[in-house]
Amino acid sequence: MNYPIKLACLIDDDDMYVSLLTKLIDIRKLAEEILVFKNGEEALNHFLSSFKDPQGQPVPQIILLDLNMPIMDGWGFLEELSKHDFPALNNCTLYIVSSSINPVDIERSKHFNLVKDFIVKPIGPNELIEIFSEAPTAP
Amino acid sequence: MNITAFTMKRRRDSHTHSSPMEKSDQFSIDKFYYQEISALTEAGGWSVDFKNKTSHFDHQARIILDVPKDYVPTLRSGYTFYAEEHLDRATEFFFGCAEGKPFSTEIKMQTYNGEIFWAIAKGKPLRDKSGEIIGIRGVFRKIDEQKKREQQLKQSLKLIEGHNSRLYDFAHIISHNLRSQVSNLQMCSALMDKSNLTNEQIELVDNFEKIGNSLDVTLQHLNKIVSVHNISSTKLEPVVIKEVYDRVVAGLSQDIRSSRAIMYTEFSEVEEVMYIEAYLESILQNLITNALRYKHPDRDPEITVFAYEENGKKYLMVRDNGLGIDLDKHGKDLFKLYKTFHGNKDALGLGLFLTRNEVQAMGGDITVESKLGKGSKFIVTLQ
Numbered sequence: 001m002n003y004p005i006k007l008a009c010l011i012d013d014d015d016m017y018v019s020l021l022t023k024l025i026d027i028r029k030l031a032e033e034i035l036v037f038k039n040g041e042e043a044l045n046h047f048l049s050s051f052k053d054p055q056g057q058p059v060p061q062i063i064l065l066d067l068n069m070p071i072m073d074g075w076g077f078l079e080e081l082s083k084h085d086f087p088a089l090n091n092c093t094l095y096i097v098s099s100s101i102n103p104v105d106i107e108r109s110k111h112f113n114l115v116k117d118f119i120v121k122p123i124g125p126n127e128l129i130e131i132f133s134e135a136p137t138a139p
Numbered sequence: 140m141n142i143t144a145f146t147m148k149r150r151r152d153s154h155t156h157s158s159p160m161e162k163s164d165q166f167s168i169d170k171f172y173y174q175e176i177s178a179l180t181e182a183g184g185w186s187v188d189f190k191n192k193t194s195h196f197d198h199q200a201r202i203i204l205d206v207p208k209d210y211v212p213t214l215r216s217g218y219t220f221y222a223e224e225h226l227d228r229a230t231e232f233f234f235g236c237a238e239g240k241p242f243s244t245e246i247k248m249q250t251y252n253g254e255i256f257w258a259i260a261k262g263k264p265l266r267d268k269s270g271e272i273i274g275i276r277g278v279f280r281k282i283d284e285q286k287k288r289e290q291q292l293k294q295s296l297k298l299i300e301g302h303n304s305r306l307y308d309f310a311h312i313i314s315h316n317l318r319s320q321v322s323n324l325q326m327c328s329a330l331m332d333k334s335n336l337t338n339e340q341i342e343l344v345d346n347f348e349k350i351g352n353s354l355d356v357t358l359q360h361l362n363k364i365v366s367v368h369n370i371s372s373t374k375l376e377p378v379v380i381k382e383v384y385d386r387v388v389a390g391l392s393q394d395i396r397s398s399r400a401i402m403y404t405e406f407s408e409v410e411e412v413m414y415i416e417a418y419l420e421s422i423l424q425n426l427i428t429n430a431l432r433y434k435h436p437d438r439d440p441e442i443t444v445f446a447y448e449e450n451g452k453k454y455l456m457v458r459d460n461g462l463g464i465d466l467d468k469h470g471k472d473l474f475k476l477y478k479t480f481h482g483n484k485d486a487l488g489l490g491l492f493l494t495r496n497e498v499q500a501m502g503g504d505i506t507v508e509s510k511l512g513k514g515s516k517f518i519v520t521l522q
Contacts, residue, residue, distance in 0.1 A: 123326075124326075
């Protein structure tokens, strides 16, 4: 079975949203595996350790990042991640997926090279298919 | 006798009849008013004579400064009537005045008993016949009440601004959180596999979708209204009205063309206004859109946009020859949220509400004159 994405990553604290999105991804067979983190800190710790260890865990091809999360929010995650230069990230497409329609947030997202685009929730099946097929395919 | 001779005689007579008695009458009249006025305004006078090295406080000054009955002011003791924190300021003004520079300033003073109060103090150099400065004379008025009210106002303003800011944050957070849940609702209904459902069940599922969409739209409106506050903290800048109008009309060109609308403008009287450009654009956009939307079926719309000045205030008027509004019936609801009157399917009932919010956020107001079947005239007070 040819999935467009081998590993997708969801960083979001809304359990309901995560379960719905996971269902959608499964139904449409968009990704083989899904990695979930409840906040920026959890995600950051995982990536920092996996990037530093070349034999370590696989890097997701796509990351869907929420903005409003406890402990460390989306901005905090982006800022910390931006401090490092991980070549592995070149094969990863990161999208901010948020219910925020605040133009300030949208503007701010443009300052991060890591961010491919800002998607406003809800993300529908068609849009999901589009971004999953655009993201770099698994090596 | 001719008139001129008569009046001249009168004048000469009055001159010779100006006795010391009359002069002192005038003097006592003046003195009466002076005393009454100084008591009414709580203003006192003082003087310093450099030659004789004496100082003088007038009656009201003595009252304001609460000095004992037999108190004699001196040059040096004059300084004790200024609050310590303003003593340097007072000294500077005093010496400046002694060198010929009059002063007028708000300053903190203190009474004989050390009670501090705000005052306006003025001083002028006193010159002798040869123009040499021989002293200083001044007046001062208690403005404590005024100052206190000013400070209270400032505090209230700060409180209100803080409150508004918190309300805005609150509305923003709530609207964001609500949108998260609405988006989940929409996703959920999108995921529903309707293939094994009965028609009735399918209808119910579709309703879920519609409800989710309605909620989403309502929240978007909320966000629009809340964001009016956000821009209000932006700085004002000079906005060229014609430029904004041209932009709005360009965006509406399709509608203007299809409704065969004739636009009249007059911006020569008021070309520029200190405003927030985004607001002016939004206001013009809404008023012109309304004028186009509510055109009269029997005639092509004629819309006039006119900026003028009256009694020092700047106004913007948008007039049309459309359907008009029954103000008796709908007048009080016109600027309210979600109230529509013509059954137009494009009308959300949001436009005038937002427009008035924007106009009022800029410190102005909007009024309407209208006649059913004839047309309407909206007047915005810009500043």
